[in-house]
Amino acid sequence: MNRYLYDGTPEGLLSAAALIIAEEKEPETITLAERENTLFEEGLFIATDVAAAEAFFQRLRREAPDAASIFYYFVLAEKEGLDTSLLHYLFLALRQGDRVNGHLTHSAVRDVVMVSRKASRELHRFKGMLRFEKLRDGAYLARMEPDCNILQPLAGHFSRRLRAEDWFIYDVRRRIAARWHQGKLQFGSIEQFVAPALSDEEKKVQALWLTFFRTIAIPDRKNPRLQKSNMPMKYWKYLTEKQGV
Amino acid sequence: METLEKLQILSGAARYDASCASSGSRRQDASCGTGNTSQGGICHSWSDDGRCISLLKILLSNDCIYDCAYCVNRATNPVPRASFSAREVVELTMEFYRRNYIEGLFLSSAVMQSPDHTMERMVGVAELLRTEERFGGYIHLKIIPGSSSALVRKAGLYADRISVNIELPSQESLRRLAPQKHKQAILEPMSLIGRQIQESMLERKASRHAPRFAPAGQSTQMIIGASPESDLQILRLSEGLYRKMHLKRVYYSAFVPVNADNRLPVLASPPLLREHRLYQADWLLRFYGFSAGEILSDDAPNLDETFDPKTSWALRHPEFFPVEINRADYGTLLRVPGIGVTSARRIVAARRFSVITPEGLKRIGVVMKRAKYFITCSGRPFEKTGRQPELLRSRLLIGDGAGESIPEPPPKQLSLPGLFA
Numbered sequence: 001m002n003r004y005l006y007d008g009t010p011e012g013l014l015s016a017a018a019l020i021i022a023e024e025k026e027p028e029t030i031t032l033a034e035r036e037n038t039l040f041e042e043g044l045f046i047a048t049d050v051a052a053a054e055a056f057f058q059r060l061r062r063e064a065p066d067a068a069s070i071f072y073y074f075v076l077a078e079k080e081g082l083d084t085s086l087l088h089y090l091f092l093a094l095r096q097g098d099r100v101n102g103h104l105t106h107s108a109v110r111d112v113v114m115v116s117r118k119a120s121r122e123l124h125r126f127k128g129m130l131r132f133e134k135l136r137d138g139a140y141l142a143r144m145e146p147d148c149n150i151l152q153p154l155a156g157h158f159s160r161r162l163r164a165e166d167w168f169i170y171d172v173r174r175r176i177a178a179r180w181h182q183g184k185l186q187f188g189s190i191e192q193f194v195a196p197a198l199s200d201e202e203k204k205v206q207a208l209w210l211t212f213f214r215t216i217a218i219p220d221r222k223n224p225r226l227q228k229s230n231m232p233m234k235y236w237k238y239l240t241e242k243q244g245v
Numbered sequence: 246m247e248t249l250e251k252l253q254i255l256s257g258a259a260r261y262d263a264s265c266a267s268s269g270s271r272r273q274d275a276s277c278g279t280g281n282t283s284q285g286g287i288c289h290s291w292s293d294d295g296r297c298i299s300l301l302k303i304l305l306s307n308d309c310i311y312d313c314a315y316c317v318n319r320a321t322n323p324v325p326r327a328s329f330s331a332r333e334v335v336e337l338t339m340e341f342y343r344r345n346y347i348e349g350l351f352l353s354s355a356v357m358q359s360p361d362h363t364m365e366r367m368v369g370v371a372e373l374l375r376t377e378e379r380f381g382g383y384i385h386l387k388i389i390p391g392s393s394s395a396l397v398r399k400a401g402l403y404a405d406r407i408s409v410n411i412e413l414p415s416q417e418s419l420r421r422l423a424p425q426k427h428k429q430a431i432l433e434p435m436s437l438i439g440r441q442i443q444e445s446m447l448e449r450k451a452s453r454h455a456p457r458f459a460p461a462g463q464s465t466q467m468i469i470g471a472s473p474e475s476d477l478q479i480l481r482l483s484e485g486l487y488r489k490m491h492l493k494r495v496y497y498s499a500f501v502p503v504n505a506d507n508r509l510p511v512l513a514s515p516p517l518l519r520e521h522r523l524y525q526a527d528w529l530l531r532f533y534g535f536s537a538g539e540i541l542s543d544d545a546p547n548l549d550e551t552f553d554p555k556t557s558w559a560l561r562h563p564e565f566f567p568v569e570i571n572r573a574d575y576g577t578l579l580r581v582p583g584i585g586v587t588s589a590r591r592i593v594a595a596r597r598f599s600v601i602t603p604e605g606l607k608r609i610g611v612v613m614k615r616a617k618y619f620i621t622c623s624g625r626p627f628e629k630t631g632r633q634p635e636l637l638r639s640r641l642l643i644g645d646g647a648g649e650s651i652p653e654p655p656p657k658q659l660s661l662p663g664l665f666a
Contacts, residue, residue: 102594105605128289128299132344140343158345164279165343205340211249212341215257216302217292220501220515226295230288240346241290 003043005035006083010075013083014053016046017090027091032083060093066101067093070116077119077148085111119148126150127157129231131240132167133206134199139166139181141196143238145173152178152187159185206240213241246327252337254327258307258318259353261503262466263496267299267348267383269461270405278379280342280349282405282461287348300351300385301341305329305367309355313412313423315471317503318355328357331370335378342382349383349405350374356389360430364392364400371403383461388438390430397434398458401441406461406493409435411486414479418472421508438463439490462493469523470500470516471509475546480526480537487530497523522548529554532586533579556582556641559619560634567621570601583615603627615641 004020006012013032021027035045061068067089074086088108092100103109132140140162151171155178158167163183170177170193179186236242268286288297306328307318317324338350352370357363367386374380386404388397400407409431413419416428438459445458465486469479483495499520502512526548529535533555540554541547549557559566559582568581570592578589588611595601595609603622607613617627618637628640 099594099597102591103598104591104609105595105599105601107608110608124285124287127283128287128345128348130345134344142345160273161281162279162343162345205344208249208252208337209341209344209346211253212256212301212303213290213292213298215253216260216298217294217296218260218501219294221294221296221499221517223295224293227291227293230291230295230297239290240344 002029003031003033005033005041005043005045007048008034009048011050011053012046012048013086014056015049017087018049018052018056019046020087021091021094028088030084030087032087034080034083060090064093064096064098064100066098070101070113073116073119073123074112076123076150076153077115079115079118082111082115084108119150122146122148123150123153125235126154129235129239130154130158130169131238132162133240134202136197136199138199139168141168141170143170143172145237146171149174151176154178155180155185155187210241248333248337251327251329251333252303254325255304255307255329256302258324258355259302259304259351261317261498261501262302262351262353262387263498264351264385264408264464264466264494265297265299265302266385266406266461266464266494269493270383272381272383272405272460278381279339280380280382282348282381282383289345289347299348300383301338301347301349302351303329303334303337303353305334305352305354305363305370306357307355308357310358311356311423311425313426314504314506314508315422315468315500319504322504331366331373334370335373338374338382339378339380342380347382349380349385351385351387353387354389360389360391361393361396364389364396368396368399368403371400375403385461388434390426390434392434394434394437397437398441401438401445401458402456404459406464407438407459408464408466409438411465411467411482413472414467414474414482415472418474422472435463435465435486435490435492439492442491462491464492464494464496466496466498468500469497469520470512475541476519476523476526476548477537477541477543477546479523480530480540483527484530484537495527497527518550519548522550522554526554534576551642553582555580556615560638560641563634566619567626568619569621569624570606571596571623581616581619583612583617583619588612 004016006016016032020030020032024030033043035041057068060071071090085108089100089112092103092106092109100109101113104113126144126146130142130144132142134140151169155169158169159180162180166182167180168177170190172193175191175193176187176189179188266286267282268284270282271284272282286299288299290298292298307324308326308328309318309320312320334350334352341347342349352367354363354367371384371386374384384404385406385408386400388400388407388409390409411431412423412426419426419428441458442462445456448455449457467479486492486495497520499515499517500512501515502509526540529540530537535558540558548554552560559580565580568577575589575593578584578592579586588609591609592601592611595605600623606622613627618640620627
């Protein structure tokens with residue numbers, strides 16, 4: 001049997017990788033896919049074993065810390081259909097250590113590193129382009145619709161930066177939110193989102209920002225194409241300075 | 246005057262400052278303040294001219310006693326004048342920072358009354374932010390030429406980056422266009438800052454509690470196209486600033502005519518392409534191991550507008566090519582047009598595993614558009630232009646033919662009245 005299936009969760013993927021890499025003689029010939037439960041599906045299902053997954057990830061962190069971080073961002077990217085590439089990548093990472101990330105001529109390594117880079121790039125963008133609004137109760141709220149599931153590391157970034165404030169970050173499409181309250185970070189899902197009222201001064205500060213945004217551009221150097229390539233329009237929806245454009 | 250109106254005047258007056266960097270500093274302060282800095286810097290937005298907005302870039306005041314020919318804030322210009330109070334700047338910074346509009350503050354100013362008077366008030370703003378608001382975000386302070394060394398030292402203790410603008414690339418131009426600014430008043434604080442940064446780094450090696458002095462280093466800026474210096478003169482100056490003064494960045498700002506003055510050139514439009522080529526050459530100086538003398542020479546002292554400076558160099562040095570991808574060392578790979586720091590590193594990393602094939606090169610992500618004329622893969626060339634420089638030039642210019650056209654020549658500098666009289 002050279003085709004395996006798993007349940008589609010990150011833990012399931014790690015469990016499957018742990019088992020295949022331990023048992024199979026030539027993991028590079030194995031394919032791995034998410035189980036779809038169709039009648040004619042071929043392959044051996046590997047059940048999720050949380051303990052095995054955790055142990056495998058810890059081993060990866062010890063032996064190839066950069067590869068562990070690439071795996072983390074790869075999962076955030078929520079990209080489907082690359083399970084086999086990821087399996088081969090993990091196998092190579094354990095054999096070669098972090099050097100594996102330089103092996104970009106290998107198609108599995110290239111696929112995994114590129115997808116992972118997409119998520120970390122988007123995380124970096126949102127560190128800059130997330131916008132908070134002050135609510136009536138004094139807390140701050142930011143809404144976003146990123147392609148990748150970056151809420152967790154993004155909230156981590158702001159928990160170090162805006163420690164003195166209470167704030168929420170809400171991922172509108174995934175309906176999940178992070179809350180920083182009295183120095184503690186919590187995550188949860190939101191069934192029904194009701195936009196809370198803004199504080200009285202909020203519109204005033206937004207008007208100041210808009211004024212700054214407009215006057216800081218040099219009129220003789222207007223360059224909307226460059227602006228859009230740096231700040232794609234898909235992110236404009238929640239940008240204070242791009243409202244009503 | 247309302248804060249909004251002041252902001253309009255004082256950010257409009259600050260927009261010709263090119264620096265926007267928020268990188269180079271890692272400030273992770275104690276648990277109760279607001280803000281930290283990120284080593285790589287973070288851009289928060291991009292304005293309509295496509296430049297990144299990272300810092301709240303404003304002047305403390307545009308009420309200037311100087312009368313520099315090129316400057317919108319010169320004393321004799323009939324523009325509305327405004328000055329912020331320290332408290333206003335602090336509040337704007339904090340309100341913007343909490344909403345994640347900015348990484349921090351970039352404060353510059355026109356010269357009010359005297360350099361020391363101005364510098365003292367600017368340092369006062371930074372002090373208020375750091376001590377009272379316990380602000381841990383990024384602060385960039387401009388140093389006013391001629392201010393006392395005590396104030397320069399104080400500025401470095403509060404700011405992440407400090408900068409003294411060199412304004413014009415030669416003493417002669419400075420004398421003509423900014424008669425109240427003197428070369429010595431610019432270079433002295435620069436070398437003082439350089440020494441302080443070195444000292445602070447040594448002290449911090451001995452004890453991590455030693456105070457930081459401008460941890461993100463110093464930068465400077467000069468105006469391009471307002472005076473007759475050649476690109477070679479400019480690059481030699483930059484080279485000296487990087488190698489001898491240890492500057493982090495030199496910014497080039499294409500001259501935008503904002504005043505009518507017979508000492509200034511008349512331009513059809515700002516020399517943006519020249520500015521772009523200078524930045525490319527600047528990168529060659531800092532990251533690619535080039536020297537100013539390699540990029541330009543006294544016979545050809547200006548950068549080619551048709552080709553980027555590295556391609557120009559490659560066309561002048563056919564004996565250096567082709568470069569063999571599987572054997573050349575990192576420094577040699579960096580000299581290939583189209584191969585940058587990222588690609589060169591990836592090539593070096595990937596060939597440890599196996600010989601790189603042409604397909605492998607593409608898989609790594611190397612852009613072949615220009616590189617393909619200058620490299621071989623296991624001895625095999627990609628293109629058969631060989632060593633015919635003319636053919637190579639035209640191929641580089643029009644690509645492989647289909648659909649691409651030669652870009653229109655940029656508007657030229659029209660005349661420099663008075664300068665060559």
